[in-house]
Amino acid sequence: MNFKKLADKYGTPLYVYDFHHFENQFNELKNAFKGRKSIISYAVKANSNLSVIKKFATLGSGADCVSIGEVKRALMAGVDRYKVIFSGVGKRDDEIEEALKLDILMINVESEAELNRVADIAEKLGVVARISIRVNPNIDPKTHPYISTGLHENKFGVDIDTAKKMYLFAKNNSSLNPVGIHFHIGSQLTELEPIKEASQIVADLVRSLKAINIDIKFFDVGGGLGIKYKDEETIKPYDYAQAILSTLSGLDVTIVCEPGRFLVGNGGWFLTSVLYEKVNGDKRFVIVDGAMNDLIRPSLYNAYHKIEVITDKNGEISKANLVGPICESGDFFAKDIELPSTNHGDLVVIHSAGAYGFTMSSNYNTRPRAAEIAVENGEDRIIRRRETFEDLIACEVDYL
Structure with missing residues (x-):
């Protein structure tokens, strides 16, 4: 990848994506579940550019969406509605209503209160809402606390007993499926055992539901597969698939997997x-x-990203903080890392x-967001132009 050439052509700050990497990651994960019914549903939140979603749609991907906006992005980009x-x-009432009208695969419900809203809205519309319920298996994922979602202390999902009550309610409600x-x-x-343990707990729940004639067709294992940022030992897709499949003995279900970071993380710079x-x-x-408004992970999570300086100068290497122009002490990409001496314009x-x-x-500090570039088949193309000041103020009215 000739980063200098791309920076000279498109300017900086700039995001660059390798679409071949995206495709290879998708195919590796899809093949890991070969022989079983499965849907790989790209987690749109990871990178929601329409061209990125379209790339996965052409490979047969579904879409995991966490807003109605993401749902509409997925459909615009060509994802099959029955994979969304x-x-x-x-979820607001208007979002639930729109999702039902769009007739997507299912709405993933996170609470009893939300299930009641979905039922009421479906009844009002005269439709039957296909739903899944997010179960919180109370398993420690051994990851950063801000991106942990499977413990009772997290806001996501419901416990096993609550889930059973919700499924019984849904079974007996004519507006819910x-x-x-x-x-x-x-x-x-980056650890396989918590994933397998959680899958076993949820698979056992499916067995108990089938025993009372609640026919679960889609077993959604979420996403979360880690990538290598520095020196992490990551999980191989084959091992991941085998761990999940080992818990599904006797169950005829379609496995749904919702990768995001795994597909796109290491294919972008x-x-x-x-x-x-x-x-x-x-x-x-x-x-x-560039600044924290462009890439917030280091500021938000103290996350590590490999940093490479491209310079013509053979300068002395010493420790430095790599920082941006934003008026916050938290505006940094790295602290106390070894960097060569740099000149104005070095990449x-x-x-x-x-x-x-x-x-x-x-757009914090009224900074326009970066352009996004795709590289594919030896060609580069712009998939999101750089914002202008006029873009930033376009929605602001009646200020005079």
Whole structure:
């Protein structure tokens, strides 16, 4: 990947995506479940660019969506409506109504209160809502607490006993069709045992539901497969699939898997240019034109991203903080890392930025968001133009 050429052509800050990487990751995971009915549903939140979603749609992917906006993105990009799942803790009535009218595969319900709202809205519309219920198996995923979702202390899903009550309610409600079950214990998972343990708990629940004639057709294992940012030992897709399949003995279900980071994380890079260096006391700062509004993971999670400086200068290497222009002390990409001395205009490449990069970016400090570039078949193309000041103020009216 010629990052310097791309930066010169499109400017910085810039996101670059390798679509071949996306395809290879998708096929590896799909093949891991070969021989069993399965749907790989891309987690749109990881990278919601329409061209990215379309790429996965052409490969046969479904879509895991956590807002009605993501649902509409998926359908616009060509995802089959019967492979679209609408999840999320807090769905407004208008979102539920629109999802039902769009006739997607199922709505993933997170609470008893939400199930009641779905039932009422479906009855009002005169339709039957296909639903799944998100079960919280209370398994420690061994990941960052901000991206852990499978413990009772997290806001997601319901416990086993509550889930049973909800399924019985759904079975006896003419406006509901309980077709699926869902669990997701967290993101950036690198240990297999918690996944297998959670799958076993939920599979046993499916068996008990089938015993009372609640026919679960879709077994949704969520996403969360981790990637290598630094030195993580990651889970092989084959081992992941085998662990889940080992819990499903005797169950005739379609496995739904919702990868996001696994598919796109290491197929994306964030490019930013050096503005200048400064030294405060004994602290060195390398200041770049990208900022926390462009890539917030280091500020939010203290997340590690490999950082590469592309420079013509063979300068001395010393410790530095790599920081942006935003008026916050939390605006950094890395602290106390070894960097060569830099000149104005040198290029900095931040790796593993394909997931939760642009999609979490903002316009804080009235900064336009970066452009996004796709590289495929030896060609590069712009898939989202750089924002302008006019874009930023377009929705602001009656200020005079």
